[in-house]
Amino acid sequence: MSLSNIRIVRKILIIVGLLSAILIYVGYAGYHSAVTLGMAGQDIDDADGQALRASRMNNTLLALNRSQYRVGLDASQESMATVEKSVAESRALFERSLDDLRSSADPQEQEMLRGVADGYAAFMTSLETTMQKARALGAVAPTADQMALITSVKEGRTLVDQLQQRIRALAEHYDKAGTDMAHRGQVMADGAKRTMLIGTAAGTLLGIALGLFIGHVGVARPIAATVDCLQRLAAGDVGFTVFGIGRKDELGAVAETMQVFKTNILRTREMEAAAKEQEQRVAAEKKKAMDELADLFDAKVAGVVQAVSSAAEQLSSTASAMSSIAEETNRQATTVAAAADQTTANVQTVSAAADQLSSSIGEISQRVGHSSEVSSSAVERARLANDMVRGLASNAERIGRVIELISNIASQTNLLALNATIEAARAGDAGRGFAVVAGEVKTLATQTAKATDEIVAQIAEVQASTRQAVGAIEGIGAVIDELSQISSAIASAVEEQSAATQEIARNVDQAAHGTQDVSRSIAGVTVASAEAGQAASLVLAAASGLGRSSDILRTEVGSFISRVRAA
Template sequence: MSLKNIPIVYKILIIVGLLSSILIYVGYTGYHSAVTLGAAGQDIDDADGQALRAARMNQTLIALNRSQYRMGMDASQESMATVEKSVAENRALFERSLNDLRSGADPQEQEMLRTVAEGYGALVGNLEATMAKARTQGGVAPTVDQMAVIASVKEGRVLVDQLQQRVRALADHYDQAGTDMARRGQVMADDAKRIMLIGTIAGTLVGVALGMGIGHVGVARPIGAMVDCLQRLAAGDVGFTVFGLGRKDELGAVAETMQVFKSNILRNREMEAAAKEQEQHAAAEKKKAMDELADLFDAKVAGVVKAVSSAAEQLSSTATAMSSIAEETNRQATTVAAAADQTTANVQTVSSAAEQLSSSIGEISQRVGHSSEVSSSAVERARLANEMVRGLASNAERIGRVIELISNIASQTNLLALNATIEAARAGEAGRGFAVVAGEVKTLATQTAKATDEIVAQIAEVQASTRQAVGAIEGIGAVIDELSQISSAIASAVEEQSAATQEIARNVDQAAHGTQDVSRSIAGVTVASAEAGQAASQVLAAASGLGRSSDILRTEVGSFISRVRAA
């Protein structure tokens, strides 16, 4: 449903209802949080009570263990009566606490209580056995039976310690559960405060936004539009559509009333327009009769005047065109004469330049021929240098083979010197001098081997350099060959250019003769155009006089017709 179909009072109630709903939601959130926190508090109290019961169960176990020690120390009838009474009270207290804890325990707690009950059953069995042994002993002297009681008491102490650990774990569980519940309660309280705060702020913002929206869109803006329509209607403006027609609220009724006022104004204006139209019709009939009379006179006289005026205008236009053409012809003839003179001078300049170009091309042809000869000589010299470098590379390879042979000889000499040294060592004093000579020979062989290695390295570098030189010289030869080919092509092009230059010189000479003929013809055209301009000026003067006379006649006829139509 649209807002325009809702009464204003209902629109206000919508805003109030929305704000009330927000307040109810915030109140319910607070109440629910309070109930939840109350339940959490009760759970915390229960957990604290259960932890307290577990602590008291530990105290009860301590009391039972003390009773056992008392039986071991004093098994008299008076002491046993007191011990039995204490044991019965503490057992009842422990069992009541155990049953209370079982009533509201969860599965995990039930398992823990089961282990406590098992330990308690073992302790009760030990207590009853100790009490039976103490009754049998019945004294305070350390007899054999009393030693059995003390052993039973020690066994009970172990059972009590184990049971205390289980009960302590149960107490810690209840204490931790209370702590967790308190923490969850704090989280719930924080969530409740956050929800209430956010709900309050969001509800306020939504309520204000919706209130402003409904108030502006559903009430204020429609009323403003209605006021604007009323002001335009009061000013006599009816060229608008009344705002609010078709609405189902109070503003719709106001719009219907305004539409009635607008219809009445339109009806009055239609009646005034009809009366004014009748007056205009009578005046139009009178004017129509006078216009017919004026049109009859205008048809008979104005046609003649128009024909004369048209002829005068056409004659004037023709004379003006002839005068302009004559002037333009004279101006163009003068320009052409000047251009012809300039062309003659330019043709002569071009002829001189063509002769100079022909001479320069001949000189270029001679130099290109010389350049071709130099390129051929350079190609031949590069070929000789290439052959020389290749011979150098071949010699370097042969030297390398000789050096390799020397190196092999040095290696064999070194081996022989080594064998001689070994033989001299075997000969003893007799071979000492021979050993010295063999050592010198070995040293010389070693030096020879080193020298041959260095020579081999140098020869390898020389061979690499010669290979590079061969490649470079071959590249230079290729470049020189290409330069020779380019020089030949340039020579051919220069010969063709020389022939073309001679043809240009011949054509330029013919153009010089043609420009002289044009100059003589232009002089005759200039004289003829001057005579045509004088004749056109005379025709223009006559046409201007005829045009002025026709204008005077048209003015007088127009004035007469205007007076007739205005009557």
């Protein structure tokens, strides 16, 4: 099994488990040694107990021997009663100790205990003989029998000495057995110590070596490689293979997460490139649409403005001609009036003047009719220009709605970038590179919003200029309507003048009879010519105003087109 497929927790648990196993072994060895030492101590304690019993038997034998001496020295009834009681107690204690030793003795000890029992039986026989003799003699002076008693006591002493030697040998045996057991216990304790020390040292060294190996190969080196990948990823470098893909430990999970971040960075860069390309394409399309709109507006409105300007110039020329004709008519009427007193003499002159006046009035009528047609055409062109400008305003509003849609998209992009920044912050250091990308996306969205605001401002200016153009064109239409009304008035005056001239022509043949009528007609012609002059002046003034308005309109349209193309 490879260390790369073992989780860090399990790697640490391996070390802990190994050390625990070593400690369990060392503990078991120590426990076993302690149990063995305890058993050895129990054996030593048993040996000490047996030695103590042997010592008690020796002391009991000494007490029995003293009782025998006491009987030999004092055979009175009181002394005998005391001795018999002491002998009974000592005998019971000796025999009980002997039975205890027999219950736990090995074959060698059993042989030794049989010798002790035989000696004890011989001594007790001697003691009983001594006591029987003492009871038989009673308290008398030493006699030959007493001397025999003393001799018997001495023999008992010899037996006691022999028995003490045997008991001493038994005690030495038990002491030697206890010493041997203690030595074996010490040897076992030393072995247990060595085992514990060697096991602990070996386990510690093995644990350290295994810990260093696992820590370096299984933890430190993979973590260093993972950190290097994270640092490169944070620096924006994605041209590397993520370390740890396929591992089953925690670093494998980190590697999979890092691969996700790397994929997201690549995807984000692709999205940024696509967004930049889309932005450039939208900007190009917007520029193209604005240029086409400006060209269309320039082509249509400029033509209308040129037509209005031409109509104004033509109307001005017509008004000047009308003014000249009116002046000429006035002069001719004055001449006719002056010649009215000589009507009879100058009938032919009046007739010629009347014919010339009729011709002039016809020309005036033609020019006034042409002026009326020009005014009507100018009104129609002004209305067309007004409709075009209103259509331009509608297009500007639609462009405004498109810009508003772009602004909403920028706001949503900004919100998305904000959400991405929050998620990167939750990821900590692993999401730092993604946070930088999210900041760039947010900056791009902010720039888009600013550009959208500028376009909205330009559209607002375009709409304002459009409204000004609409107002100017409406003013031009009003002026042209006024010119049309003036032309109608001039036409009425010319018709009246034509009627007066015809009346003059009819009355030329009757000049002699209608001199007064001729004078009145000439006066009417004079008034009509004066009115025609005034009307021509009004037409000239209106034509001048129309020319100035057309110049203003041309300037405003040029400025508007320049701003649209600049946007």
